[in-house]
Amino acid sequence: MTAVTFASPERRRRPASEFARRLNKAAGMALGFLIIVLGILVAPLPGPGGVPIITLGLILVLRASTGAKRLFIRACHRWPRTLSPIRRLLRRNSPFVSIVWQMMLRMEKFVTRGNGLMAGWRRSLKRRRTA
Known part of the structure; x- marks a missing residue:
């Protein structure tokens, strides 16, 4: 065995059941949509309060949904400079x-x-x- 085999993410995590994985994704998407709605409600208030909240909700949805990831990648190709901060927030230990x-x-x-x-x-x- 090589060092890469021991360092792979599959080795470190315990395998979760398919039901638990789907439940985790559904909860992440629901929480993300709830935070987006909260950000839209806060947006009319003075200051940029809604923008960071909506961004946080989008990050949660992007981590949970493959369809949303595909749309985000297409948008990144179209508007790279605008979406670069969100891409940086999606990285580990950002x-x-x-x-x-x-x-x-x-x-x-x-x-x-x-x-x-x-x-x-x-x-x-x-x-x-x-x-």
């Missing part, structure tokens, strides 16, 4: 806080053309780091 911060800055720059509140916070953080 730096969640920095990705969400970059998404918020990008959204703020799009809405206010770079002269908003978060741009001032970013400048003050840069000054503190260099000082």
